[in-house]
Amino acid sequence: MQTLRTIADDYLAFIEHERGVAQSTVYSYRSWVKHFLKWLDANGYPEATLDAFTTPVLRRYLHYLSGERKQRPRTIRGAFFCIKGIGKYCVENGLLDADPNTPIKMPKKDAAIRKTTNNEEVLALLEGCERQRIPSRIVLARAAFHLLIYAGLRRSELLDLHLEDVHFEDASVLVR
Structure with a gap:
């Protein structure tokens, strides 16, 4: 079975070359994939496969981001854009029957905090x-x-x- 890292790399290549997303999007998604895989490794899923890409695991990651990491809802939503994309990619390519992200409710988006210059x-x-x-x-x-x-x-x-x-x-x- 393919590792989640391999599948994520395939997804990133897909969005870059076939969907033509901005390079900054690919960079951001790659960063979040790296963070998610590192979290999986630290939480008992070394060399994670699709068996680890489940709704309960994704919920634990969301709780980790909001609780332990104290990330803002806007940041959590940004992290999950990529993870949701991987889920959709897996379903479209027959790797999964259903997207494990579907039942997960994202936190309500908070207002952007922008520092103004004087x-x-x-x-x-x-x-x-x-x-x-x-x-x-x-x-x-x-x-x-x-x-x-x-x-x-x-x-x-x-x-x-x-x-x-x-x-x-x-x-x-x-x-x-």
């Missing part, structure tokens, strides 16, 4: 742009921070920008 911190970031040694880097850093600060772009949106997305004639930027 004006002094924003000015310090913009002043940091001037420390670049290459003049073109100064301009690039300033432009990037202005888009983050004043247009509210997310990091991933900023990194996905291409030169053809910037329209100087009407002073607009196409965000994908």
Whole structure:
């Protein structure tokens, strides 16, 4: 029987190459898989197989995250996105008859806690742009921070920008 690690690796390859999810998603899922497998190993399931991928075991993992690890509901839900994906993948590929995640109720999603920056911190970031040694880097850093600060772009949106997305004639930027 295949190990859960092998199945998880197959699932990660599937979402990366066939579903085309963002690289950051694959990275996050890989991190949670590693955490889950490490937890399984520490809780009596070394080299875990699908026999360990059951509703009671998944519930224990959820209780571990919320109790012992004191993770926020938002974090627990994030951890289980990947685990639920593996369950669905196993059912779709005939490895399991039913997804063991189905009966598990996730904790109610809590509000995001975002630290806001004050004006002094924003000015310090913009002043940091001037420390670049290459003049073109100064301009690039300033432009990037202005888009983050004043247009509210997310990091991933900023990194996905291409030169053809910037329209100087009407002073607009196409965000994908």
